[in-house]
Amino acid sequence: MIRKVKPEIRTVGFDDGTFSFSSKLRGEKTILIGVVMKGSREVVGVLSRWITVDGRDATDRIIEAVKYSRFRDLRVILLKGITYAGFNVVDLERLHSETGLPVVVVVRKRPNIGAMERALRKHFRDAGERIALLKKAPPLIELLPERLYIQAVGIETGKASEVVRTTTRTGLIPEPLRLAHMIASAVMTGESTKE
Template identity: 80%
Template structure:
């Protein structure tokens, strides 16, 4: 339980690498990067795993990365969205339960769940299972009107909002997520890309 959010709170932020349309057809892999930081100031480590494009292994990869890491003082997991490697839907509550850490999903645009459900039904034989995971996710909270939203498991919304503020240095995205995005894109393309 997080009673007070300290400026140096240990967090890990996960993002995935880029992939092509053809890699979706072949079910290739993309990189999953977790950047471990003290607040928004100091990087203390990086975690990595490979996940299947449009697969269902993102949650397992995150659980393994956190639970098998040497970073035993982590307090929070930050996610950049609820889907990784295309449509690998993260089971937010299971990630929270199996790591023992609160999970905060941060997004810049409010997800269009109807459009996501439509795409899943059109392209995936297991669409109903994936849609069920989306529906089980925590409620979406607007932090900055029309600019920043979050979902939180294992931590009250007010505390989650404070953690987002403490871990953000510039712009709207928490620093661990911003750096994870840069590293993941560089691994996959040879150069980091903008958010």
């Protein structure tokens, strides 16, 4: 339980690398990067794992990265959305329960869950299981009208929004997520892309 969000709160933010449509067809992998930071200014470390494009291993790899890292003083996991590497859906409740850490999902656009469900039903035999994970996630909370939304598991919404504010330095996205995006894109394409 986080009683007070300190300026130097230790968080880890995860984002995935790019992938091609053909990599979806072949079940290839993309990089998953976690950036560990103190607040919004000091990078403490970087974690990496490989996840399957459109697979079912994102939750396992994030749990593994957090539990087996040397970073024992993490307070919050930040995610850039609930799906990685296409439709590799993260089980937020399981991630929280198995790491013992609150999870805050940050997104800039409200996802169209109906469109996601239709795509899943059209392309995946296990669509029901993936849709169940989407529906099990907590509701989106709008932090900035039509610009920034969060979902929080294991932490009160007010504290989750404080974590987002405390870890954001420039723009709208927390610094651990912004840097994870840049590193992941550089690993996959040879050059970072702007968040």
